[in-house]
Amino acid sequence: MSPVSPVSPGERWFEAHRERLLRASEVSRSREAWTPFVESPSRKRHPEGAHAAGRAAFEARLSRPFEMALPGVVGRVGAEVSPFTAEPLGVSYPRVEPEALMAGVREAWGSWRVASIEARVGVCLEILERWHQQTFENAYATTHTAGQAFMLAFAGSGASSLDRGLEALVAAWEAMEAMPKRARYERAFGRGAPARLEKRYRLMPVGAAVVFSCGSYPAWNAYPAILANLATGNPAVVKPHPDTILPVAIAVETGRAVLAEAGFDPNLLTLACDTWEAPIAGALLAHPDVAIVDFTGGQRFGAHIEASYPRLQVYTETAGCNAVVLDGAADLDAALAAIAYGLVLFSAQMCTAPQNIWVPRSGVVDGDRRVPFDEVSARLVAAIDALLADPAVAAGLCGALHSAKTTEEMDQLRTAAGDRVLRDGAPYAHPDHPRARTATPLLVRLDAADRGVAQRERFGPMAFLIAADDRAQALAGATADAGRYGAIACYAYTADPDWIPAVEDAFALAGASVGINLIRHRPINYTAAFSDYHVTGLNPAGTACLTDPSFVSRRFRVVQSKVELPD
């Protein structure tokens, strides 16, 4: 670390947050459980009135223009509708002309590009803390755009995403800190006196990044991408999903305020909103000042980006067909309850939700007996139903469907599945929001040999019970699909400890991460920053791994100068 005393607001923030940064650095090596942020909206964890103030701040955003002094504003966009109330939010955002926006971004870059590591990281640490203080407000904004139930939204746009942002920031800081900054070099060339050189190694950013945030979980990938880019000196242009702008706009607004407070141009962090009808992505990605794209979203557009912009650094997280391989458990009902929880949580609209549940026809071990396929199926359905018995609990777990397309896709799948439907996925009645767009899990039986419908992500509460001959075929099928069609998080349950290495090996060779025998770890699809690596980059579910060194190390480059010293 630089011993220089802080002289700028960014450097002062670096000092103020230094302990947090150092602790995060330690934990990213020990990979234990840790967060400096408050995960729960519980009254006990917050000052009096914090929740009400956050709600009021959210409500004050509604039915009015969201002002942001961006370059190149040419109009307004915004047509968000709450998945809970079915009412428009009534918020409009600036619509920007890409060339003019990027001209403003380029102008902003100047002083940031050459700012000290501490100044940039300090600004990012302060942004994180301001985001933290806004968690109530942002949780409401997330709820009424993404469709997350409030508790999930509080963690999902709060601590979970802040953690991931801090983890990326630490990774970027460590990568920059690890680089030598200067050296003395002395060597004799030929017979004369040696040449003595002073060498300087500057870390230079590569260019603007376009950060796509996704509709259902807007902060979790956007925060690390924004901070990894800003910390390494690259401006971030955030392109929110057209249906989930508000939580992202709030975060961008806050980040811009911190940048301005630190004496930098707020246009280092900008917002490029668009509509389904007139997307802005192509124009941004083709702009010569753009060097990086961080994309979270659907596999089709992700694959398009991966295939179409060889000039850019492309970091994607899209989707896959996450598998569960069910061989057995000491207590099968506990395992089925854990799986059921993964199927209902936020209506399986998380990229880590299980989808393809592989069950051997030869049966599944339950303690000291072997349970046949149909009984496994029935007990899984019962486990789902048990979770949803109380409407208030169901509402807290399932939240709402982000998109009406999911309802349509469920209808199509139900029709196509016919008598293979093991459990229908009907709407549930939300106790507070009668017009909420909801669904419980639709479960369909498939044979391993005829599982084409399961070989892609089904976004939302759709899952498949896939009958395999035995556990070996189940593992082979699950890992083959993960390798070929992608998987972000897979799962396995076995009562046979000797089989665990085979499971780990098979998923490793498929480039897919696996969680084994997760019972108390509930939700099974919880992914812990500092501890879990998210997405491997080794299968079609994405090219990036949050947030290992490969996620940050190319966002800056070394440019050296060497000066020969006179005699």
Added chain:
Amino acid sequence: MSPVSPVSPGERWFEAHRERLLRASEVSRSREAWTPFVESPSRKRHPEGAHAAGRAAFEARLSRPFEMALPGVVGRVGAEVSPFTAEPLGVSYPRVEPEALMAGVREAWGSWRVASIEARVGVCLEILERWHQQTFENAYATTHTAGQAFMLAFAGSGASSLDRGLEALVAAWEAMEAMPKRARYERAFGRGAPARLEKRYRLMPVGAAVVFSCGSYPAWNAYPAILANLATGNPAVVKPHPDTILPVAIAVETGRAVLAEAGFDPNLLTLACDTWEAPIAGALLAHPDVAIVDFTGGQRFGAHIEASYPRLQVYTETAGCNAVVLDGAADLDAALAAIAYGLVLFSAQMCTAPQNIWVPRSGVVDGDRRVPFDEVSARLVAAIDALLADPAVAAGLCGALHSAKTTEEMDQLRTAAGDRVLRDGAPYAHPDHPRARTATPLLVRLDAADRGVAQRERFGPMAFLIAADDRAQALAGATADAGRYGAIACYAYTADPDWIPAVEDAFALAGASVGINLIRHRPINYTAAFSDYHVTGLNPAGTACLTDPSFVSRRFRVVQSKVELPD
């Protein structure tokens, strides 16, 4: 480092070479001058008879098939001609069918993919040592293919490239070592007992790499690419330049022997030779098992690769128009002699050779006087002529022209330049090889406003004296061209220490490295492994930076498994 005692040949080699690895690791941080390899062919530095044995080994390669048991051999290729003797080498190499080659590579991958870091790094360290022991043989092979004079070839395919290979190997090893391998994770979810998990993080390679080696300097980029790939677990398919196969084939043969000795499949390192008429590159790069391309060579094909294979990790080093900004010197003749040396060394066929020499019309400082443009020009020409006065010295400096195309290009440039030719670049008479293809520097005067012919690499001894109004315009023009057309190594001379920061800033913003006031550092274009970062990736001269963490960190990925421990 793993405390495991070595159980395989690779791990034993790791132990045997551990001190070298650790020292290299230290030096890559201190960035001082160091090499563990012997740079000079001087008799005093080698066992009696080593030189003669190396020459004999080279001669024994000639006029016969070069045998290599590659997968998919379907014929023979090879039409190398010595640039010194103008005689064919008479060596033929296996021609492989790409699909069959890659099937063999895939089969070889299995055990390497999951081998320990120490086993893989140990094998790579041993390969480096065997290459070191082959330096005399390889220097002759380099001389009679690339056209390097023997002394340069000995360093160029010897210590300089071995250093760079070791540097890449250290970077890969450090990147892998730095990753956590396992962790205990404990956290309470809800009110029950905490979940306790064992997490394992496997480093998995990404896939086969195609390594293109270049015609004029075959080992320097190939060694680091081969070793960075092998160390991280990725097979390397080496595609040599059709005119410079032999030194690369020797290195591949040796690497294969070490792999086999360590109990691995030698097809982890293969050779894919082709011809100008029937190139193999496209088929290799399109193969689904290929994940990486390391390319060194011309800017046109490099740009094609950069634009055409978004699925691949692309690491390129191509070319640019390297500038010299000449503001002044305490002793201008010393500076001009250093520049002249860079113009004649290996006939400027090095990617770091200076090309565009910017000279203010307002004159250049020489101690306490200001020298007008024409005098600078005359004194530079005199400096070149002085270096070439003795034919034996000239031969040792200039070597031969790698390609007949260079002679053609020089003819065209001479004709087009007309009376702007400041110094003609005629062949010199090589004292030992009367049929050698040679040339001395052709120097052409340009005005800054009309410098189009200088805005790309002129491969070979062609350079431009570009007249600018003043040093500010010179610096602006040099850095603008570096940013727009690429530059690998730029230079500046100034007697004004207060101007140095401006020079460093301007080149840094253009993404180009710069050497300032290099006099005793001769050749000025010497690039030191462990100390100099080579290519920035921030201008069109290439996407990779040898060998910073970004060069290695994406060649492997983390795949994790987490297992919940029973109560």
